[in-house]
Amino acid sequence: MIAMWQGLNGTPEAxxxxxxxxxxxxxxxxxxxxxxxxxxVDESSYRLDDQKQTMEWVVKYVETVSxxxxxxxxxxxxxxEVGLNAYSGSQGxxxxxxxxxxxxxxxxxxxKYDARAIIMASNEVGMPSDSGERVENVGRILEMAxxxxxxxxxxxxxxxxxxxxxxxxxxxxxxxxxxxxxADFGDEIHIAGGMSNVSFGIPKRRLVxxxxxxxxxxxxxxxxxxxxxxxxxxxxxxxxxxSKPVELAMELLQGNDDFAMNYINAFRNGDLE
Numbered sequence: 001m002i003a004m005w006q007g008l009n010g011t012p013e014a015x016x017x018x019x020x021x022x023x024x025x026x027x028x029x030x031x032x033x034x035x036x037x038x039x040x041v042d043e044s045s046y047r048l049d050d051q052k053q054t055m056e057w058v059v060k061y062v063e064t065v066s067x068x069x070x071x072x073x074x075x076x077x078x079x080x081e082v083g084l085n086a087y088s089g090s091q092g093x094x095x096x097x098x099x100x101x102x103x104x105x106x107x108x109x110x111x112k113y114d115a116r117a118i119i120m121a122s123n124e125v126g127m128p129s130d131s132g133e134r135v136e137n138v139g140r141i142l143e144m145a146x147x148x149x150x151x152x153x154x155x156x157x158x159x160x161x162x163x164x165x166x167x168x169x170x171x172x173x174x175x176x177x178x179x180x181x182x183a184d185f186g187d188e189i190h191i192a193g194g195m196s197n198v199s200f201g202i203p204k205r206r207l208v209x210x211x212x213x214x215x216x217x218x219x220x221x222x223x224x225x226x227x228x229x230x231x232x233x234x235x236x237x238x239x240x241x242x243s244k245p246v247e248l249a250m251e252l253l254q255g256n257d258d259f260a261m262n263y264i265n266a267f268r269n270g271d272l273e
Contacts, residue, residue, distance in 0.1 A: 039062060095117065096110045098119065159181060164208075164252065174198065208252070
């Protein structure tokens with residue numbers, strides 16, 4: 001956020017520094033394998049006009065230094081539209097992040113700007129409580145999108161992944177939702193999501209993230225909203241599933257380790273190395 005503010009509002013020297021930092025991060029993400037760059041300016045200001053101005057600037061600047069398209073991300077559809085409108089399309093079709101039952105009008109925006117889109121599994125009033133609600137919500141918003149003309153292959157479903165430190169069943173709910181979404185809606189749609197969310201508050205997060213990504217891919221996920229510098233599908237798929245640390249992480253993620261006691265004890269005993 002500081003770099004964006006400097007690039008947009010700073011002195012010539014500060015602006016150059018801000019742009020240099022943004023260019024550095026863009027290059028890091030692309031070299032690590034990013035197919036889209038998620039751009040979110042919601043925390044840049046509490047004023048909507050400032051947020052819109054920042055989004056327009058960052059989309060235009062990133063397009064000049066990137067070789068992949070942007071994923072324009074905001075909790076406010078007005079800000080998303082500013083970002084999509086600012087993008088010229090030189091690096092390929094953009095991504096809209098996101099469409100949900102609480103804002104179905106974003107479907108029209110995706111079609112207007114020929115954008116692919118992330119569809120969230122939330123409903124009109126909040127987050128889903130289990131895998132069944134996720135599948136139901138996805139089915140409703142997906143039907144709206146397809147009826148209006150979106151192609152299945154342009155849709156990335158975010159089943160919504162929550163920290164297992166809060167509820168031991170959250171990992172199981174997520175994996176079950178992935179399997180059911182894939183079974184119910186076919187191979188053409190993509191299944192993504194914030195993969196690292198599940199490990200928040202848990203020690204050895206990289207281990208948990210790698211194992212969750214492995215299980216998610218096994219369940220039917222084919223994409224992810226991730227930091228490619230810290231998350232690697234190839235690394236996850238090469239884990240030793242018979243090793244004790246991986247077995248413990250799997251039990252944890254599948255809801256078979258109440259209060260994470262086995263996993264935490266192993267961590268304290270140095271058995272997760």
